[in-house]
Each structure stands twice: as C-alpha cells, then as structure tokens.
Amino acid sequence: MDYKPSLPFKNGHISTCFPTVFRKVKVDYIRERIETPDGDFLDIDWIKKGSDKVLVLCHGLEGSSNSNYIKGIGKYFSVRGWDILVMNYRGCSGEINRKIKFYNMGQIEDLETVLERTVTYEKVVIAGFSLGGGLVLNYLGRKNRYIPNLYCAMAVSAPCDxxxxxxxxxxxxxxxxxxxxxxxxxxxxxxxxxxxxxxxxxxxxxxxxxxxxxxxxxxxxxxxxxxxxxxxxHVSANKVIKNIKIPILILMAADDPIMSPSCYPIEESKGNKNVTLQITRYGGHVGYVQLNKDSYWLEERMYEYIKDLEKQ
Known part of the structure; x- marks a missing residue:
C-alpha cells in the first residue's frame, strides 16, 4: 500500500503543517488518572467499545490526546471495533505535573506504567508518532520482556537518530x-x-x-x-531496533522536513525479520493527508498492517 497524494501534498512542509492547522476530528474520551511509582501522575484518555483488543497511542513532542492525528487514528480504529488508550505524557494533559521531570524519548518507564492498564485485553497494539515513535522503539528495543498480550507495534515518523x-x-x-x-x-x-x-x-x-x-x-x-x-x-532508537522481538511497522516519508539521512534506519532494519520498514516518497512528518475521504492514508495503512499480520 503506497501513499499517492494530490499535487499540493507532494510538498513535505505542506503535508506536515496541513493536519495541524486544518484537520478537524471529534472524539469523546473518558479520562483516567494513574499514579506513577515516583509519586507523579499520568492522564490517559480512553475510547471504549467493550472490545477485547486495544490500540495504545503515544503522541509526539508537545502533543496530546487532542492532537489531530491522534484523534483521527483513534476514531478510525474505534469505528472498527477497537478500544483506544491515548497516553498523555507528563505535563501534556492540560495540567502541569507534580515533579520537575517531564518526558523524553527514552523514558520508557512511563509507557510501562500505562501498559499495565491493558492486562485484561486479549490483544494489545502500541503505536507511536514522532517522539512517541522513538519511545515505542526504545521500549521494544531495550526491554527483555514485554507484556504477554502485546501483538505488534507501529512507529511513524520516528527520529531514530x-x-x-x-x-x-x-x-x-x-x-x-x-x-x-x-x-x-x-x-x-x-x-x-x-x-x-x-x-x-x-x-x-x-x-x-x-x-x-x-x-x-x-x-x-x-x-x-x-x-x-x-x-x-542514549535515546537514539537506531541502536536498539535489532533487539525488537515482535512485528513492527516503521513508517517514514522521504520528504520529512525534520529527518536527517541518519534518521532512516535502513541498515539497522535489515537484520531483524520482525521489522517492516516502509519509506514513502511523500507524506511529510506525521502527515499523509487524504482529502477525498474522512480518513487519512496513515490510519488506513496502520489498519492494513494489522489485518495483514492477522492473515499470516
């Protein structure tokens, strides 16, 4: 499945900025606050359908559950029967957190805390975007053991260097x-x-x-x-991609304006059969705009990846 945009979105900057400025998606979240082991808190937002499968979403730098790409993906998957759990990093939920500590791309302990809320599900999929993509890659590449119901993962526009x-x-x-x-x-x-x-x-x-x-x-x-x-x-994910033990889609665009050539883990992905690296010609940074449908190409590609795995 390839991304074939209309002419304006063959520009990486337009693809990057358009969803932030113009996309409008409405979802209804249920908020839950969970305590962290160090005495802080994390706010997570749910869309619940009573499903036995859940998609855990990790946003990018200074994003939140209110980011348009997060809401778009959450809506797309919830309509198709998935529960959605959106992790808001410390200080990103609309309320300043208790500790000086905020978040960074290597802070996998907070993701671990959030994943503890998914133990009752039969199938868990985690997906991260930009900084969140690096967070997901670091979790998968640095942990020796994952939660037992973790099925697959996706990292979109992750700055691997x-x-x-x-x-x-x-x-x-x-x-x-x-x-x-x-x-x-x-x-x-x-x-x-x-x-x-x-x-x-x-x-x-x-x-x-x-x-x-x-x-x-x-x-x-x-x-x-x-x-x-x-x-x-310490937080560059390209060093740990070789260690990932479950299927993962790493999706990137060649015209991403904030990716250096070293950010594309081409060689690092070759040695791990669990990794599917897809570098599209266009798409920008977490863009993949599609104007002729309610959904963007990004959520369609993510859903297709999971469905293809289920057929194997």
Missing part, C-alpha cells in the same frame, strides 16, 4: 517548527519554575534558541546526561 533530527530542526528552513516547539516548551518551563524556583536548569532553558540548546540546558541535566550529545546517544 535524535542528534540528526535535532540538527535538522535547527536549520533555517525549519525555523517555523523550531519556534513553535520552543515556545510551547518554554511556556511549561516558566510554569514549572513557579513551583520549583530553585531549579536552575528550568530557568536556563528559557534562554534556549535551538532544540539542541534546550536539550543542553534542560533535558540533559534533568535526566542525568552530560550534555545534549550524551542524551541523544
């Missing part, structure tokens, strides 16, 4: 994305600083002008890394 993606973010052609994310991140740093005024790295982060600077000033010191480079080395 975190440093390469960071440098792409900081190119002049990507200024709109860089400014957008830094503005959202700094807003959270400022809110958190009111709760923890002694946290120097929170204050320092307000001075960041690039993604790499932000990771140097906040992410690295907060999570115990020496610097941004050390952080990127």
């Amino acid at each position: 975190a440093e390469g993606s960071s440098k792409k973010f900081d190119e002049s052609s990507n200024a709109v994305y860089r400014k957008y994310f830094l503005k959202k991140l700094k807003r959270k740093m400022a809110a958190k600083l009111k709760i923890f005024p002694e946290a120097v790295h929170l204050k320092n982060a307000l001075e960041a002008n690039t993604i790499e600077e932000f990771d140097n000033l906040f992410t690295a010191p907060q999570y115990g890394y020496k610097d941004a480079h050390d952080y990127y080395e």
Whole structure:
C-alpha cells in the first residue's frame, strides 16, 4: 500500500503543517488518572467499545490526546471495533505535573506504567508518532520482556537518530517548527519554575534558541546526561531496533522536513525479520493527508498492517 497524494501534498512542509492547522476530528474520551511509582501522575484518555483488543497511542513532542492525528487514528480504529488508550505524557494533559521531570524519548518507564492498564485485553497494539515513535522503539528495543498480550507495534515518523533530527530542526528552513516547539516548551518551563524556583536548569532553558540548546540546558541535566550529545546517544532508537522481538511497522516519508539521512534506519532494519520498514516518497512528518475521504492514508495503512499480520 503506497501513499499517492494530490499535487499540493507532494510538498513535505505542506503535508506536515496541513493536519495541524486544518484537520478537524471529534472524539469523546473518558479520562483516567494513574499514579506513577515516583509519586507523579499520568492522564490517559480512553475510547471504549467493550472490545477485547486495544490500540495504545503515544503522541509526539508537545502533543496530546487532542492532537489531530491522534484523534483521527483513534476514531478510525474505534469505528472498527477497537478500544483506544491515548497516553498523555507528563505535563501534556492540560495540567502541569507534580515533579520537575517531564518526558523524553527514552523514558520508557512511563509507557510501562500505562501498559499495565491493558492486562485484561486479549490483544494489545502500541503505536507511536514522532517522539512517541522513538519511545515505542526504545521500549521494544531495550526491554527483555514485554507484556504477554502485546501483538505488534507501529512507529511513524520516528527520529531514530535524535542528534540528526535535532540538527535538522535547527536549520533555517525549519525555523517555523523550531519556534513553535520552543515556545510551547518554554511556556511549561516558566510554569514549572513557579513551583520549583530553585531549579536552575528550568530557568536556563528559557534562554534556549535551538532544540539542541534546550536539550543542553534542560533535558540533559534533568535526566542525568552530560550534555545534549550524551542524551541523544542514549535515546537514539537506531541502536536498539535489532533487539525488537515482535512485528513492527516503521513508517517514514522521504520528504520529512525534520529527518536527517541518519534518521532512516535502513541498515539497522535489515537484520531483524520482525521489522517492516516502509519509506514513502511523500507524506511529510506525521502527515499523509487524504482529502477525498474522512480518513487519512496513515490510519488506513496502520489498519492494513494489522489485518495483514492477522492473515499470516
């Protein structure tokens, strides 16, 4: 199944930005708050159909259950009989979290906590997007054992080389994305600083002008890394793809504006029979727009992948 867009969406920037600005999807969530082992909380949002199978969705940087691509996928699968569980990362559910700690691409312990809510299901599928795709890949590549009912996974537009993606973010052609994310991140740093005024790295982060600077000033010191480079080395999923033990679709677009060539795990995927790597010519970053239907090509491809596995 290939993505064949209309002419405007053969531009990676248009494909990336259009869903955020123009797509409208309505879903009705049921919110549940769960406590984390370190005394914080995670808000998860459900669409329940009484199914024996559940799709767990992990959003991207500064996204949430309200992101249009998350709602679109949730609606598409729920209409087809699936329960949906959307993980909101710390500080992404509309309420600031209790700890200084937020989230990052290697913070798999929070995903583990969320997956504990799926033990009653016969079949669990996890799917991550952008940073969330890296999170899913890290969980699957770094854990020796998974939950027993985990059937398959999908990672969409995952920056498998975190440093390469960071440098792409900081190119002049990507200024709109860089400014957008830094503005959202700094807003959270400022809110958190009111709760923890002694946290120097929170204050320092307000001075960041690039993604790499932000990771140097906040992410690295907060999570115990020496610097941004050390952080990127530890969370880059291309190092652990070889360890994945269940079927997974890694879906990426060649025209993704925030992916460096090193982000595409072509060689890393060859040695693992569980990995299906699909690099489409077009699609942008978590885009895959389709205007002639209610659904986007992305959710159709994800559903097709699972149905094909079930036939094997």
